[in-house]
Amino acid sequence: MPTVFPHDSVGLVTPQTAHFSEPLALACGRSLPAYDLIYETYGQLNAARSNAVLICHALSGHHHAAGFHSADDRKPGWWDSCIGPGKPIDTDKFFVVSLNNLGGCNGSTGPSSLDPDTGKPFGANFPVVTVEDWVNSQARLADVLNIDTWAAVIGGSLGGMQALQWTISYPDRVRHCLAI
Numbered sequence: 001m002p003t004v005f006p007h008d009s010v011g012l013v014t015p016q017t018a019h020f021s022e023p024l025a026l027a028c029g030r031s032l033p034a035y036d037l038i039y040e041t042y043g044q045l046n047a048a049r050s051n052a053v054l055i056c057h058a059l060s061g062h063h064h065a066a067g068f069h070s071a072d073d074r075k076p077g078w079w080d081s082c083i084g085p086g087k088p089i090d091t092d093k094f095f096v097v098s099l100n101n102l103g104g105c106n107g108s109t110g111p112s113s114l115d116p117d118t119g120k121p122f123g124a125n126f127p128v129v130t131v132e133d134w135v136n137s138q139a140r141l142a143d144v145l146n147i148d149t150w151a152a153v154i155g156g157s158l159g160g161m162q163a164l165q166w167t168i169s170y171p172d173r174v175r176h177c178l179a180i
Helices: 131-144 158-169
Strands: 016-020 035-042 052-056 095-099 152-155 177-179
Touching: 016 131, 035 131, 052 131, 052 158, 095 131, 131 158, 152 158, 158 177
Parallel strands: 052 095, 052 152, 152 177
Antiparallel strands: 016 035, 035 095
């Protein structure tokens, strides 16, 4: 339980939610009429908006990649060893965005969200989402954040698949891809 955060930590972070009211067409043939994406940011976006890095999580991951949600957190975000001042993904240089994938269980619209057609949780009726669907939803988040081009899209495992999909779906919006 830290009372003082390490010098190379991003410190306390507060998750944010972006709400999208424009329907998102999915590869399965269905669409979501509206959805939320929960995300965190670390570092500062420069005036040219050219230093943004997107972190894509693995299958069981989530948006909390670095820092702490409270002083009571016993453990930092899942990639805290890589994200922060002076770390490989240096928040003194980069503006880092990490989000919970659509369909995830950590705040973004998913099976536990209310189905607008029934007023009950989607449950097993939540549409099948693909890597391409995640990337399309991430592109909309980039638009909301006024990020035209990512300096890099980085991800491990399933996150690496998303990073690669960015280069296929939006090659003009990614300068570098790191698929781990």
